[in-house]
Amino acid sequence: MILNYKAPLRGTLAVPGDKSISHRSVMFGALAQGTTEVSNFLTGADCLSTISCFRQMGIGIEQSGSSVRIHGKGLHGLQQPQQMLDAGNSGTTVRLLSGILAGQAFDSAITGDASIQKRPMKRVLTPLTQMNAQISSLSGNDCAPLVISHSSLRGIHYVSPVASAQVKSCVLLAGLYADGSTSVTEPTVSRNHSELMLRYFGAEVTSEGTTATIQPQPHLTGQKIEVPGDISSAAYFLAAALLVSGSEVLLTNVGINPTRDGMLRVCQAMGANISLQNVRLDGAEPCADLLVSSSSLHGTEIGGALIPTLIDELPVLAVLAAFADGETVIRDAAELKVKESDRIAVMAENLTRMGADVTATEDGMIIRGGRSLHGAVIDPHLDHRIAMSFAVAALAAEGETEILQEDCVRISYPGFYKDLESLMR
Numbered sequence: 421m422i423l424n425y426k427a428p429l430r431g432t433l434a435v436p437g438d439k440s441i442s443h444r445s446v447m448f449g450a451l452a453q454g455t456t457e458v459s460n461f462l463t464g465a466d467c468l469s470t471i472s473c474f475r476q477m478g479i480g481i482e483q484s485g486s487s488v489r490i491h492g493k494g495l496h497g498l499q500q501p502q503q504m505l506d507a508g509n510s511g512t513t514v515r516l517l518s519g520i521l522a523g524q525a526f527d528s529a530i531t532g533d534a535s536i537q538k539r540p541m542k543r544v545l546t547p548l549t550q551m552n553a554q555i556s557s558l559s560g561n562d563c564a565p566l567v568i569s570h571s572s573l574r575g576i577h578y579v580s581p582v583a584s585a586q587v588k589s590c591v592l593l594a595g596l597y598a599d600g601s602t603s604v605t606e607p608t609v610s611r612n613h614s615e616l617m618l619r620y621f622g623a624e625v626t627s628e629g630t631t632a633t634i635q636p637q638p639h640l641t642g643q644k645i646e647v648p649g650d651i652s653s654a655a656y657f658l659a660a661a662l663l664v665s666g667s668e669v670l671l672t673n674v675g676i677n678p679t680r681d682g683m684l685r686v687c688q689a690m691g692a693n694i695s696l697q698n699v700r701l702d703g704a705e706p707c708a709d710l711l712v713s714s715s716s717l718h719g720t721e722i723g724g725a726l727i728p729t730l731i732d733e734l735p736v737l738a739v740l741a742a743f744a745d746g747e748t749v750i751r752d753a754a755e756l757k758v759k760e761s762d763r764i765a766v767m768a769e770n771l772t773r774m775g776a777d778v779t780a781t782e783d784g785m786i787i788r789g790g791r792s793l794h795g796a797v798i799d800p801h802l803d804h805r806i807a808m809s810f811a812v813a814a815l816a817a818e819g820e821t822e823i824l825q826e827d828c829v830r831i832s833y834p835g836f837y838k839d840l841e842s843l844m845r
């Protein structure tokens with residue numbers, strides 16, 4: 421796809437529902453008693469993979485666009501899948517489902533696409549094995565396919581070496597089936613959607629500092645869930661409006677959970693004009709409308725406990741940094757190397773193609789901003805967030821940019837290009 425539009429962005433946009441919350445609504449709805457009704461569900465390929473896995477385990481799920489009804493069968497109501505479960509490109513599906521499958525009274529197996537089969541699963545195999553789960557990597561390389569046999573689980577206190585909501589959620593979900601309480605302590609707090617939603621469904625979950633604890637065998641009750649807009653999707657329009665002069669955009673109904681809002685804090689530290697309006701609670705999740713207008717940005721430092729709160733926004737923040745005055749240092753973000761692509765290498769490669777001054781480091785990037793960038797051919801390595809980040813860079817660069825494999829955005833945002841164009845008319 422060739423991008424050469426350069427107009428200011430103006431107007432109002434409601435971005436699609438949050439990916440993390442959409443996944444969890446199906447998973448927890450399936451394990452609850454009664455029906456869970458979800459609105460503003462994200463119909464990206466990743467969340468559809470989660471629906472398909474639960475249908476294979478006998479859960480009735482009606483989906484009509486972004487409205488989804490899940491007919492839960494309780495904690496012990498899943499049926500053995502007839503085939504290996506397929507998580508597609510979705511790390512959230514594989515890792516959270518591993519925790520659920522470890523607690524079932526049947527054997528199962530789960531895999532995904534070529535990218536998923538390279539992503540590290542030891543991070544869930546280690547705690548689940550400590551819980552007495554029978555789970556292993558079929559190829560013996562600590563990656564999917566994962567095979568799981570029935571066994572009874574024990575509650576543990578797991579000290580995770582990584583701040584990962586996927587690991588934390590996996591262990592807490594296995595904890596639903598354990599013989600005692602299960603806790604996870606992480607180095608810094610990762611997104612807490614599982615804790616909030618499990619509590620909303622009736623589970624006993626507590627959070628204290630960087631530790632989350634769950635009590636086993638709760639009675640989960642189906643709920644109504646209105647999924648807030650995904651701040652990770654809003655991030656591309658925030659960035660585009662900040663960079664293209666004359667822009668002003670209102671992004672409505674965006675989730676602003678404090679474990680996810682690091683992008684807003686960093687943009688404001690860089691000099692961005694972003695204001696929050698109509699702040700409210702949507703079920704268990706805070707959300708707001710974000711008004712953003714073009715701003716002149718300066719470099720900043722991004723590291724430490726902030727990183728998990730903006731982990732998926734770092735590619736687009738790197739784009740902002742390339743256009744900002746001065747130097748931006750991103751550190752403590754080695755997790756970027758094990759996302760849908762090695763996001764440190766792939767961002768550095770493509771920003772360099774556009775003429776930016778970037779050095780990839782072991783745990784982040786150093787970006788010396790303020791150069792004027794030029795259009796280029798972008799290879800996103802099939803990573804949706806890289807493709808969308810460079811669609812933003814294209815708007816602020818001189819000349820034409822071609823994004824290869826542009827369709828990979830369907831993983832989290834099927835209507836992305838259409839929505840972007842709608843703000844430039």
Ligand code: S3P
Nearest residue numbers: 440512583584585586610731732
């Ligand atoms: C997610 C957690 C994050 C994030 C991913 C979705 C989740 O991964 O990058 O896109 O839904 O729990 P980690 O928690 O492994 O960093």
